[in-house]
Structures are given as structure tokens and as C-alpha cells.
Amino acid sequence: QHRMSSLYSKNSSSGVKRSSFDDQRRDSGGEGGSDSEFCEQAFLSAVGRDGSKGRLRTFDEFSALVQQTGRNPSQRALRQYWDRHNSRRTGVDLQSFLEVCRQEPVTTRDELLDAFHAVDLNSDGYLSLDEFVQMLSSGGEPITRLEARELLRQYDKNGDGKLDYEEFIDFVLGDIKRSRKSIEDSRRLDSKRDRDRDRDRDRDRDSDRDSRDESPKPIPRGRGKKASTSVGGSSAAATASSEVQIGSGRTPRAQAVKPPADLKKWTQRRVTGFYLLDSENNSQRQVLSSHYTLSLSSSTNVYITMQPMPQDKLQTMQSECDIGFALFRDGKPVAVCESPAGNKSASAAIGLKADLGPGDYELLPYCVGDKLHMEATSSKAKSATRNKKITAAGKAALEDIFKLCDTNQDGVLDRAELQVYNYITSNEELTDELWNALRNMVKLSNDALDLEGFIDLSVQELEEDNWSEENFWINLKSFGVNQDLLMTGAFAYELEVNCSECRNFELIAGNPMRFPVSVLSKGLASYTKEKGSSAQLGDCTLHWLETPLRVYIAGEKDSASQAMPTRLLLDARASHGVADVDETKQIFVKRSCGLLLQLVPNVPGFTFSATVKPD
Incomplete structure (x- = not known):
């Protein structure tokens, strides 16, 4: 962009x-x-x-x-x-x-x-x-x-x-100029690919004609090892027809992380956050998230828990979502939370214990988000506004949006929290000019906006000549509200950080629209490579890690291979179902190790095959 x-x-x-x-x-x-x-x-x-x-x-x-x-x-x-x-x-x-x-x-x-x-x-x-x-x-x-x-x-x-x-x-x-050059380069590349495809098609047609009497050779399979084919009586590296099986079919047993016995004596910070499905890209499962900076002034033991926000706190939220978080320092993963929290493994909360030194850490919640959606169940959309007035159902949706943005749950939105609202609805900064205009439109108390003022702000916008009811719907949709006026594209959670020795630590919320996606992806890829299993597939190495909560798949190309990404096909048709893989899914592997997929198995155990798919 x-x-x-x-x-x-x-x-x-x-x-x-x-x-x-x-x-x-x-x-x-x-x-x-x-x-x-x-x-x-x-x-x-x-x-x-x-x-x-x-x-x-x-x-x-x-x-x-x-x-x-x-x-x-x-x-x-x-x-x-x-x-x-x-x-x-x-x-x-x-x-x-x-x-x-x-x-x-x-x-x-x-x-x-x-x-x-x-x-x-x-x-x-x-x-x-x-x-x-x-x-x-x-x-x-x-x-x-x-x-x-x-x-x-x-x-x-x-x-x-x-x-x-x-x-x-x-x-x-x-x-x-760079945009135009990129477009022209892309057109030249498309033209070259077409010529190569026509040449390969002619070659394959000739080859089929010459070998129509030959029977097909079986595809080699391997589990957790390099697949190979026999060429002239000798072993050769895996080719484009190679296939490997990923997954053990066994889900690791979950062990709950129990809270420290003296937790009541520890210093606590509690915030809320949310996952948000990009309403224009829900088919691609692009999920944004709140994220945080944890600033420690001294070494300390930490106990961090995360759990879904109780449904009774939000009137319109009708969503489910997996939850997870990781700690990063200087772009490298320090710890990944993969365990239930509390005294029962069936608890909906997850927890992490760690011993951390002084400094700043990125606390990044993440999810697969396969159950977040924007589809409405009724055939006719409900009315959020009528004659440029907000209906009761529209106000209920606004109230839940207010609660999502109120990260410290103090009942008002300060400028930082209003910045989140403004960025999600308009992708624009809350500049000094906009902030001063806001002050003139609604009453602020200690430079913060309460729920009544928040709703009044939308009322005043609707009364403007250049502001339509469609614009109001766009704002609701930006926060995961569907046409039934139910919040099915967002999911709220509560995050609690406890420190034993460090008493004056800070937990600062960041803007979901600026979530450091590349940091999380590279970090989880590194984590998967270090902790998981590997298999060679063509000129690629696949890494996968099965945990009690989810499955990670990462991949990288051999350093001596061509620079173009290799296209693989994941096939789950003859294996255990995986929520984010519907029969088959294409992935692209680059030279640098990157996270390819993050999955939540919908049944115990997990296996499927991966095959190189030639262009």
C-alpha cells in the first residue's frame, strides 16, 4: 500500500x-x-x-x-x-x-x-x-x-x-516510477511464463505420444525423512513429484500451568484486547489483534494469563476463537504460550510462567481465527439507523465497540484508545486538528470520552449532510458487526500480567492496525524449526510442530536453489480434518524460513500430505 x-x-x-x-x-x-x-x-x-x-x-x-x-x-x-x-x-x-x-x-x-x-x-x-x-x-x-x-x-x-x-x-x-516498473516487469514475466508454458505443453504432448504404453511409476512417500526417487539405479534428490506425510497423528497431552502459590503478593496489570477479522478479506483469514509492550525495570518472574472475555459483558458478540500469545525481544521469540492456565487442563484460559530480565518485550496475541466470520443468518438486514437516527440495536453495537476500545476498562476512552477507533474506521491518525474538532463536538471529561459522548459523536455525524447511513454501517462493519447487528467478526479477550519482583512495570497497548505481522511470523517460524520435526520435499525443507493447542508449519528453500518461490500443495482429504485446510491448500515456500500455516485441528491427531505443485 x-x-x-x-x-x-x-x-x-x-x-x-x-x-x-x-x-x-x-x-x-x-x-x-x-x-x-x-x-x-x-x-x-x-x-x-x-x-x-x-x-x-x-x-x-x-x-x-x-x-x-x-x-x-x-x-x-x-x-x-x-x-x-x-x-x-x-x-x-x-x-x-x-x-x-x-x-x-x-x-x-x-x-x-x-x-x-x-x-x-x-x-x-x-x-x-x-x-x-x-x-x-x-x-x-x-x-x-x-x-x-x-x-x-x-x-x-x-x-x-x-x-x-x-x-x-x-x-x-x-x-x-517503481510502481510502473513493477507493473511492466510483471507483464514481461507473464509473457515469458506463457511462452514457457506453451513450450512445456508441446514437449509433454510429444512425451506422452512416445510413452503411451508405459505404466505410471508410484509416487515415493516418506514420513519425517527425505523422499527420493530411483534414477538409473541410483538415489537422486526429490523431484517435483515427491510427497511427504506431515504429522504424527497424535496430539501432545496438555499440562496446565498452575498459578504461583503467593500470586496475591505479586504486582498485577490487567488489560483487554480483541482479535478482528478484516471485513474485506475474511476469505483470506486476515486477523488483526491488539498487541502490547511489556516494560520491565528489573529482573522478575512473570505469570501471564489470557482468557476469553465473558460473553455477558458484550451484548452483541456472538463469536468463538482460539487464543494464543508469544513474548518477543528484539524480534526474537522468548516464550510461546501453549498451555492451559489454572488447576484444570480443560480451562478456557492459557498461561505462561517465565523468568525475564529488565527491558522491553513485545507481547503479541495471535490466533487462527477460523470461526470468525461476517455472514448474517437472516435474509433481511437489521436496521442500525432509521431516518438518520440510531436504533436501539445500533446503539447496542456501538456500546460493544466502545468496550472493545476501552482497553483498561475504566469506562472512558482516552486519546490513545480513541486513536484505535479512528484508525480502524478510517485508517487515519487522530491528529491534533481532529482531536480539537472532537473537543468542540462532544463533551470530554479529563480529556476522555464516556459512552454517552461516544454515541453522541455518531449521532452528530449522521446529522451532517455529507455523512450517510451507509457510512455508519461501514464503521460497524469495521469492528466485525454483520448485517444481523451481531459481532461475529471480532473476539474480545482479557490479558493479565503478574510480576513477583518488578513492582513498577508497564503494559502499554498498541494499535491493532499496526500489528507487527512479520515479527510474529518469523518468530513462530524460528520456534517451529527449533522445536518441531522436519522433512525434505524437493528443494524445500518443511518444519512442523504439534502442540496441545495448535499446529505450526514452516518452510524454507535450499540456499542453492532458484530464487523463485516453490509452490506446494497440502492435501487433507485422506487424513484428520484441520479447521483451516479444506481438502487442499496451496502454500509458497521462499528461501528464508517463514511461517506457512498455523492450524487448529478439529479432531485429536493431525496428518496430511504435502506435494510439490509445478507451475
Whole structure:
């Protein structure tokens, strides 16, 4: 997603094109061509060259592609475009995408100047490294200072360690140029793949004709070891037809983590959080989560528990979800919670005991989320609003959203908690300007908003001429509320951290929209590789780990193999059912070790086969 979108986002009705900037934008691609042609190329590159059949299936794909063409409408405008052209829930086709591009102006220099001023926090006419880091991180994707410094150096022409306005313009145009180059490279790669596929098809046809009388050879199988085929009487490395069996068929026995005997004397911090299914990507099981920084001033024993929030605390929540969490330090896993908590192994809570040194730790809850969904059971949607008034059912949904955001459960939302609400509903920062506007709209007590004020805020928005009842529905949907006005796409949990020696530790909640996905994925992959079993499959090594709560599968390619990812096919048809694998599932293995799947078996024991699937 375009990193600058949150900085110079605008409504689709605003902004006037400047031909000079448009000319620079077209010239940045190297091959020229009209804006319409560029937008069409971008679409075909994203969905395949058969534009009559290809569609952008998710909101994220649609949003990223619109921004990739140099347009930067607000998230609210993007969602309105998406809902308008995706009314049948089949995605956005080429003609609809081109219509959006015609309606939405290309970003102008005036808007870029406004964006520059917005991130120039000290108004000195330059972007320092700190301001540059903050700007790049504002889109939700984290970036290190080292990465930002290297990027800044590329556009810092005079070498003064900062960006002036013209260098900033070059940076943005460079982003568009990279997008165009990526699209053109993708088209060339597609063309090459087609030629290779035609050549292989002709070769296979000739081979079939020559060997039609030969009987097929059996596929070799192996369990936890390298599969091989016999070639000319000697053993050879596994080929594209190799297959391995994953899983032992036995689920490890759960051993409950009992609380310390003197737990009442320990210092305690308690917060709430939630898993949230991306309402536009529920088919891909993209689940966001609250996350936390645990800051310890001294060495201490810790006892951490996590459990579902009682259903009676939320009126509309009708969801189930697996729960889990891991502790990280400097991006590396320190501990992964895989045990029930309390005195009974059947407890819904999970717990972890650890001995930690001083410093900052990332506490990252995670889940598979296979039971979270956005489907409604009734044929007719319930009314959240009527004649621009919020119904009782709509207010109940708002009250539960309020409770989700109230992480410390003190009955009010402070600015940090309101930031979470604002980011999830609009993907925008709660800037000082927005915060001051909020103060003028509703009454705050000690710079915090109570439930009555929170509902009143939505009431006032509905009364605005440019705010529709559809916008209100979008806000509810962003928090996992379906058309039955039930919260089936979100799941709330309670997290408790206890420390024996460290009395003044901090537990700070982070924004779910900025969940460090890469840190968790790499950490769990490393954990799986270290603790689990392995098998060789073609040019890949698969690692898997079975625990009492779930199954992890990681993989990596041999260092000497080609750089392109290898495609594997997981087949669960002749084995125990797994909630996240419906008969077959494709996965792609890269050179670096990464987490491929995280599963919750729905029956005791777990096995299925993995096969290389040639392109």
C-alpha cells in the first residue's frame, strides 16, 4: 500500500489536476502512454491479462491498486467506491476500476505541498530523519531507522541529511516510477511464463505420444525423512513429484500451568484486547489483534494469563476463537504460550510462567481465527439507523465497540484508545486538528470520552449532510458487526500480567492496525524449526510442530536453489480434518524460513500430505 496515502488523502470531489505534474507522472514511467492506459496495465498486472474475467476480490487489493496509480482518496472515499462497484460481492472488474480512476483526480503538487507541511512537524522547511521515519510508519507498516536512513540517502541530493520540498517530490515520483516498473516487469514475466508454458505443453504432448504404453511409476512417500526417487539405479534428490506425510497423528497431552502459590503478593496489570477479522478479506483469514509492550525495570518472574472475555459483558458478540500469545525481544521469540492456565487442563484460559530480565518485550496475541466470520443468518438486514437516527440495536453495537476500545476498562476512552477507533474506521491518525474538532463536538471529561459522548459523536455525524447511513454501517462493519447487528467478526479477550519482583512495570497497548505481522511470523517460524520435526520435499525443507493447542508449519528453500518461490500443495482429504485446510491448500515456500500455516485441528491427531505443485 502507498505509504503516503494517509498524509495527502482527499475526498474524491476535491482537487484540480495540474498538467505539469501529470506530465512528470507519465514521464516517470519511462514508456509514456496515457493515464487510462497506465491504469488498465496496472489492473491487468494485478488480476491477469484476461481483464474480462479478472476482478479485484478484496478491498485491500482495490485500495492498493488505486493508490498505485498515483491517486490518494481518503479511506472513507475508497470504501464508498468499493461498496458501489462491489454491490454483488463479486469484486471490482476492469471497467469499474477505470471508472474510479476517471472520477478520482491524480494527486497534484498542491496536495503534495500540503502533505509536506503536514509531516514537517517543526515547520523548518525540511524533513529530518525522525520526521521521515514517522511519515513512512504512518501507513501502518513499520520501518526501522536504518531502512529509513538508506531510503532518505537515495533522495537527499545535496547530502545534508534531510529532504527539502523538491527532494520530497522526487521521492513521491520515484514511488510512482517503481510502481510502473513493477507493473511492466510483471507483464514481461507473464509473457515469458506463457511462452514457457506453451513450450512445456508441446514437449509433454510429444512425451506422452512416445510413452503411451508405459505404466505410471508410484509416487515415493516418506514420513519425517527425505523422499527420493530411483534414477538409473541410483538415489537422486526429490523431484517435483515427491510427497511427504506431515504429522504424527497424535496430539501432545496438555499440562496446565498452575498459578504461583503467593500470586496475591505479586504486582498485577490487567488489560483487554480483541482479535478482528478484516471485513474485506475474511476469505483470506486476515486477523488483526491488539498487541502490547511489556516494560520491565528489573529482573522478575512473570505469570501471564489470557482468557476469553465473558460473553455477558458484550451484548452483541456472538463469536468463538482460539487464543494464543508469544513474548518477543528484539524480534526474537522468548516464550510461546501453549498451555492451559489454572488447576484444570480443560480451562478456557492459557498461561505462561517465565523468568525475564529488565527491558522491553513485545507481547503479541495471535490466533487462527477460523470461526470468525461476517455472514448474517437472516435474509433481511437489521436496521442500525432509521431516518438518520440510531436504533436501539445500533446503539447496542456501538456500546460493544466502545468496550472493545476501552482497553483498561475504566469506562472512558482516552486519546490513545480513541486513536484505535479512528484508525480502524478510517485508517487515519487522530491528529491534533481532529482531536480539537472532537473537543468542540462532544463533551470530554479529563480529556476522555464516556459512552454517552461516544454515541453522541455518531449521532452528530449522521446529522451532517455529507455523512450517510451507509457510512455508519461501514464503521460497524469495521469492528466485525454483520448485517444481523451481531459481532461475529471480532473476539474480545482479557490479558493479565503478574510480576513477583518488578513492582513498577508497564503494559502499554498498541494499535491493532499496526500489528507487527512479520515479527510474529518469523518468530513462530524460528520456534517451529527449533522445536518441531522436519522433512525434505524437493528443494524445500518443511518444519512442523504439534502442540496441545495448535499446529505450526514452516518452510524454507535450499540456499542453492532458484530464487523463485516453490509452490506446494497440502492435501487433507485422506487424513484428520484441520479447521483451516479444506481438502487442499496451496502454500509458497521462499528461501528464508517463514511461517506457512498455523492450524487448529478439529479432531485429536493431525496428518496430511504435502506435494510439490509445478507451475
